[in-house]
Amino acid sequence: MTHEPAVPRTTAGPLFADTGLKLGVFGLNVSSAGAVTAAAERHEIDWDQNVRVVQQAENAGFEAVIPFSRWRGFEGRTNPWGQSFDPYTWSAALAALTSRITLFATSHCLTVSPVMAAKQIATIDAISGGRIGLNVVAGWFAKELAMFGVETLGHDDRYSYSEEWLEIVLRLWADGDDFDYEGHWLSVAAGYSRPGPVQHPHPPIMNAAFSDRGHRFAARYADLSFVSAFDASDAAAKVRNIREMATGFGREHSVWVAASVVCADTEQEAHDLVRRWSGIDADEVAVRNAIDWTMGGTRMPPEQHRQLAGAVASTMAGYPLIGTAERISEALAQLSAAGIDGVALTMMNYEAGVPRFIDEVLPILEKNGVRRPSVTQSPQGNIAPEGRS
Numbered sequence: 127m128t129h130e131p132a133v134p135r136t137t138a139g140p141l142f143a144d145t146g147l148k149l150g151v152f153g154l155n156v157s158s159a160g161a162v163t164a165a166a167e168r169h170e171i172d173w174d175q176n177v178r179v180v181q182q183a184e185n186a187g188f189e190a191v192i193p194f195s196r197w198r199g200f201e202g203r204t205n206p207w208g209q210s211f212d213p214y215t216w217s218a219a220l221a222a223l224t225s226r227i228t229l230f231a232t233s234h235c236l237t238v239s240p241v242m243a244a245k246q247i248a249t250i251d252a253i254s255g256g257r258i259g260l261n262v263v264a265g266w267f268a269k270e271l272a273m274f275g276v277e278t279l280g281h282d283d284r285y286s287y288s289e290e291w292l293e294i295v296l297r298l299w300a301d302g303d304d305f306d307y308e309g310h311w312l313s314v315a316a317g318y319s320r321p322g323p324v325q326h327p328h329p330p331i332m333n334a335a336f337s338d339r340g341h342r343f344a345a346r347y348a349d350l351s352f353v354s355a356f357d358a359s360d361a362a363a364k365v366r367n368i369r370e371m372a373t374g375f376g377r378e379h380s381v382w383v384a385a386s387v388v389c390a391d392t393e394q395e396a397h398d399l400v401r402r403w404s405g406i407d408a409d410e411v412a413v414r415n416a417i418d419w420t421m422g423g424t425r426m427p428p429e430q431h432r433q434l435a436g437a438v439a440s441t442m443a444g445y446p447l448i449g450t451a452e453r454i455s456e457a458l459a460q461l462s463a464a465g466i467d468g469v470a471l472t473m474m475n476y477e478a479g480v481p482r483f484i485d486e487v488l489p490i491l492e493k494n495g496v497r498r499p500s501v502t503q504s505p506q507g508n509i510a511p512e513g514r515s
């Protein structure tokens with residue numbers, strides 16, 4: 127139980143509305159985001175295509191677009207995740223081309239000054255009319271962090287660094303006097319950043335992590351957690367655990383899950399696709415690198431490594447939404463019943479997958495009441511900041 131004042135929580139806007147399961151497009155800004163495979167239909171990034179997909183998602187009522195933060199790929203034959211657009215500038219441009227959907231900037235604390243991050247997010251908040259969120263990630267890929275000279279920070283130290291980073295961002299956004307900050311890792315002299323963000327008390331903060339230390343960080347500082355889960359009961363356990371931690375910090379908390387959609391006309395066809403992507407189409411070196419470089423694969427028993435390889439090659443180990451539209455809708459209903467507030471969707475090919483999801487899965491979700499069209503959306507933007515008109 128903490129005795130410090132709780133970090134103010136953002137709850138305004140469609141992300142937090144009582145409209146059932148929220149939907150987000152995840153990873154659109156990174157090549158091969160949905161699977162580490164050499165399959166010909168894998169995702170390639172292209173700005174016009176990114177804009178098209180985001181606008182389709184917005185028109186269908188999706189609540190969010192969440193980019194990956196990525197600086198290099200997993201090499202092998204196809205260097206998956208090797209092409210990526212920077213999340214801050216990407217979201218800023220999309221903000222000007224959309225009007226309702228919430229955009230996130232995914233940010234490694236270790237790669238950007240909190241003063242810069244606070245300023246950039248406040249600027250995108252102004253451009254978007256209050257539609258930007260900050261997805262804070264501690265980082266896990268040593269080879270890319272090494273480019274910033276920060277590879278030596280251990281796992282838990284990365285989170286204590288992230289806490290200081292976020293405390294500074296929150297103070298810069300708050301409407302107070304200049305402040306000095308002296309932490310273990312970071313210091314700021316006469317901290318100042320104006321204008322503050324449009325959203326009140328601040329833009330939504332999300333954190334994506336697997337570990338208990340990460341979830342503790344999220345429960346204390348973030349408005350939303352973004353977790354991974356194997357099945358609905360695993361998801362329910364994570365929801366319970368994070369919400370309990372948040373209660374200990376005097377806060378409420380939303381929990382989203384990263385999920386991977388493989389939609390086909392029949393169950394057989396969907397599972398055949400997964401088998402092909404992780405079989406004859408696999409980029410085995412890249413799969414091994416992805417597991418060893420970001421998931422602690424070098425310390426894994428060989429059987430666990432082998433099983434994970436199949437999932438990484440076909441769905442990037444996201445929550446499996448594999449099968450017909452009906453089957454996928456059922457799986458999403460189960461997640462919602464498990465207490466999950468939103469799903470962030472990756473796909474093998476977003477250009478084909480997002481319209482298909484909108485045409486086939488979304489109507490079933492709405493018919494079954496798993497999600498309801500948001501009532502707070504408006505043509506000017508989706509947030510009515512407290513105390514402002």
Ligand SMILES: Cc1cc2nc3c(=O)[nH]c(=O)nc-3n(C[C@H](O)[C@H](O)[C@H](O)COP(=O)(O)O)c2cc1C
Pocket residue numbers: 193194195196232234262263264265266267281334335336337338339340341352353354383384
């Ligand atoms: C759903 C999800 C999404 C993530 N997205 C990113 C990302 O875009 N970029 C990144 O570097 N790390 C990402 N991560 C990794 C986390 O930020 C974190 O660094 C990593 O999981 C290791 O920390 P942990 O042991 O606390 O999980 C993601 C993790 C999860 C669970």
